[in-house]
Amino acid sequence: KNEVEQSPQNLTAQEGEFITINCSYSVGISALHWLQQHPGGGIVSLFMLSSGKKKHGRLIATINIQEKHSSLHITASHPRDSAVYICAVVIIQGAQKLVFGQGTRLTINP
Amino acid sequence: DTEVTQTPKHLVMGMTNKKSLKCEQHMGHRAMYWYKQKAKKPPELMFVYSYEKLSINESVPSRFSPECPNSSLLNLHLHALQPEDSALYLCASSSQTRADTQYFGPGTRLTVL
Numbered sequence A: 001k002n003e004v005e006q007s008p009q010n011l012t013a014q015e016g017e018f019i020t021i022n023c024s025y026s027v028g029i030s031a032l033h034w035l036q037q038h039p040g041g042g043i044v045s046l047f048m049l050s051s052g053k054k055k056h057g058r059l060i061a062t063i064n065i066q067e068k069h070s071s072l073h074i075t076a077s078h079p080r081d082s083a084v085y086i087c088a089v090v091i092i093q094g095a096q097k098l099v100f101g102q103g104t105r106l107t108i109n110p
Numbered sequence B: 001d002t003e004v005t006q007t008p009k010h011l012v013m014g015m016t017n018k019k020s021l022k023c024e025q026h027m028g029h030r031a032m033y034w035y036k037q038k039a040k041k042p043p044e045l046m047f048v049y050s051y052e053k054l055s056i057n058e059s060v061p062s063r064f065s066p067e068c069p070n071s072s073l074l075n076l077h078l079h080a081l082q083p084e085d086s087a088l089y090l091c092a093s094s095s096q097t098r099a100d101t102q103y104f105g106p107g108t109r110l111t112v113l
Helices: none
Strands: A004-007 A010-014 A019-025 A029-037 A043-049 A052-056 A059-064 A069-074 A083-091 A098-100 A104-109 B004-007 B010-013 B018-025 B031-037 B044-050 B053-057 B064-070 B073-079 B087-094 B108-112
Touching: A004 A083, A010 A019, A019 A029, A019 A083, A019 A104, A029 A069, A043 A052, A043 A059, A043 A069, A069 A083, B004 B087, B010 B018, B018 B031, B018 B087, B031 B073, B044 B064, B044 B073, B053 B064, B073 B087
Parallel strands: A010 A104, B010 B108
Antiparallel strands: A004 A019, A019 A069, A029 A043, A029 A083, A052 A059, A059 A069, A083 A098, A083 A104, B004 B018, B018 B073, B031 B044, B031 B087, B044 B053, B064 B073, B087 B108
């Protein structure tokens, strides 16, 4: 079993819909990252969380440390949000590295 | 400047070639990373440099040889690669704290013939 699990693996929605992507992890962490990767490769860091909630534009990320769970929400989704969203954690006992989930491929249709 | 640059963008090489990938950042970050990413998979960590010293090597074959000439530059030297090494190679950097945000470059798409 992976230390970081994301769901769903694939998500297709219509423009304007509210999107939720989930991330669960099974280890103690010092931080959780949400990353976005568009076709063509480049990865952009969206959020780094260690507690609570963060908001940036139409994106909201939350984390529940006790439940070992984080969600990424997109409000008023747009076709340009189509990308792979990756959850990654920094394990407390581990070395200085990110442990990645498998990613969620999001497609927003116009 | 919050950019990590990588060159070249694309590279095609034969199994007997020697080539190098380059990564540069001017954010004053002291940690730099090489990742390998196969299609439809998450990135896999290869190497971590901290203060220009190799701190993590994830059991990467010796045909990949990293080098950190100074705090802004990171190279990955390639020699005698195999076709299965074809992938997107991503560089990233962060300030020294372990949990800090990593800034990724656009990647080099490598094809080994």
